[in-house]
Amino acid sequence: MDGTTEEARKKQSEIIFSKTPEERFLMGIEMINYMRMVVENSIRAEQPDISPLELKIAVFKRYYAHEFSKEELERIEESMRVYHLQTHNTLN
Incomplete structure (x- = not known):
């Protein structure tokens, strides 16, 4: 309306x-x-x-949940977690 x-x-x-x-x-x-x-x-x-990473994932899902299949969303979420671990690893 x-x-x-x-x-x-x-x-x-x-x-x-x-x-x-x-x-x-x-x-x-x-x-x-x-x-x-x-x-x-x-x-x-x-x-x-909620942690900063979980917030980023939740925002992504809120925006794009209807654009991807459940499996694709799971892969993207896992990629976000891996990227976060790689870029926030203090041992580098």
Whole structure:
């Protein structure tokens, strides 16, 4: 359901397209960052003691669970864990 009037939609477009491409790009980045923060906070609300790695995995699953099969998700999760161990190994 969309409650935005045609007049409001036109005004919104005018405002957005009056900005430079760089400003529009930065607006997009800000929106992406804001939505990631919303997703992370939602996960933290459900799992207050979640580790940084588990949070990354949970965010990935929240975004992409519908894009991959269960088996693919398991392989990706395992790859994320291996990568994390390799890049955070203090013995190197």
